[in-house]
Amino acid sequence: MNHKLFTHPIPEPEPMGCYNPKDVVFLLKNLNGLLTETDLQTREQKIQSGGHYSEMLPIEYEPTKDYLDLFYQTLHESATKVAKAVGIVSERILQNNGPKMVLVSLARAGTPIGILIKRYLLEKKGLDLPHYSISIIRGRGIDENAILYILQNHRGAKIQFVDGWTGKGAITEVLRQACADFKAKYQFELDSDLAVLADPGHCVKTFGTREDFLIPSACLNSTVSGLVSRTVFRTDLIGDKEFHGARFYEELLKGEVSNLFVDTISKEFKELKLQDVKFQNIDDNAEVSWQGLKSLTTIKEKYGINDINFIKPGIGETTRVLLRRLPDRVLVDSIENTKLKHIMLLCKDKGVPVEEYPYLTYSCCGIVKQIS
Incomplete structure (x- = not known):
């Protein structure tokens, strides 16, 4: 292995988050006490006037009782469906890589999915794979120190990147570029294949389903992702050999459902048969066509949107817009779509208009408000 990888030894991570360390190790610096959250209006103004989203944290949305x-209802109703998609993507990961691999989920939506893949492979294949959660940031790339730490501690193992879902495929592209940059710098090739539970954007080749359905972990923020904030990169807070940072919301421990989510889905693995997770039929249709991204051009023109990054397609991304951006409106394929109950509830709660847009590739799209 390339000696360049070992000239920059990375210190051990500090404990972080509320998951069992057997499930995942966060390669993140704890920024508690170093950073305060920014209100949505101020944050949106800063982002739209050239500030970077990774330099600030949004105030976490506190869900209502109805929400x-x-x-809980969605988790109960979709547990079997989510477990089956986990099984399918896990089997494909194993087929692609063989057993000598490290799971590396992208914080934070990827973390619970990485845990589920790890648990599936342990239960069904007897494989106890290392699993880390690391930061990747649009416009900043991947946390190189985290990758170095993994390669230094697991020599010869293949890295498999994991995320929750795809929207327009922005992170897929960031990961591809980050792997190219890493190779140029360290002469070491990483596989930029991103395994996701749901790929409604048709942006990746390793997925559990292409249906745009609600993954319950997309409903909430830190309380379903190990009580970890979204990741932050600021040179005044992060040293040369330190990992990207995040807040650990220990004060939200009472409302934490991270472990409930992974435990509920994991219980379903026992009932899964091999025929449930066969993926040959998907392989025939696994072409990466980016059809989701292509369909957004029409929306961009119709609504006079300056930047395609203001369009957040798919259930997961629309939820994020409603939880941590300033939404202008939400487009839905049908007002009657039963998969969109939580979207409708959030729109009602926040006074966001909902429009029916029947030609969507996705179930819905969130549009960020443009602040002139």
Whole structure:
């Protein structure tokens, strides 16, 4: 292995988050006490006038009782479906890589999915794979120190990147570029294949489903992702050999459902048969066509949107817009779509208009408000 990887030894990570360390190790610096959250209006103004989203944290949305009830209901109703998609993507990961690999989920939406893949492979294949959660940031790339730490501690193992879902495929592209940059710098080739639970954007080749359905972990923020904030990169807070940072919301421990989510889905693995997770039929249709991204051009023109990054397609991304951006409106394929109950509830709660847009590739699209 390339000696360049070992000239920059990375210190051990500090404990972070509320998951069992057997499930995942966060390669993140704890920024508690170093950073305060920014209100949505100020944050949006800063982002739209050239500031970078990774330099600030949004105030975490506190879900209403109705919204939390909907999370529990969705978790109960979709547990089998989510478990099956986990099984399919896990089997494909194993087929692609063989057993000598490290799972590396992208914080934070990727973390619970990485845990589920790790648990599936342990239960069904007897494989106890290392699993880390690391930061990747649009416009900043991947946390190189985290990658170096993994390669230094797991020599010869293949890295498999994991995320929750795709929207327009922006992170897929960031990961591809980050792997190219890493190769140029360290002469070491990483596989930029991103495994996701749901790929409604048709942006990756390793996925559990292409249906745009609600993954319950997309409903909430840190309380379903190990009580970890979204990741932050600021040179005044992060040293040369330190990992990207995040807040650990220990004060939200009472409302934490991260472990409930992974435990509920994991219980379903026992009932899964091999025929449930066969993926040959998907392989025939696994072409990466980027059809989701292509369909957004029409929306961009119709609504006079300056920047395609203001369009957030798919259930997961629309939820994020409603939880941590300033939404202008939400487009839905049908007002009657039962998969969109939590979207409708959030729109009502925040006074966001909903429009029916029947030609969507996705179930819905969130549009960020443009602040002139």
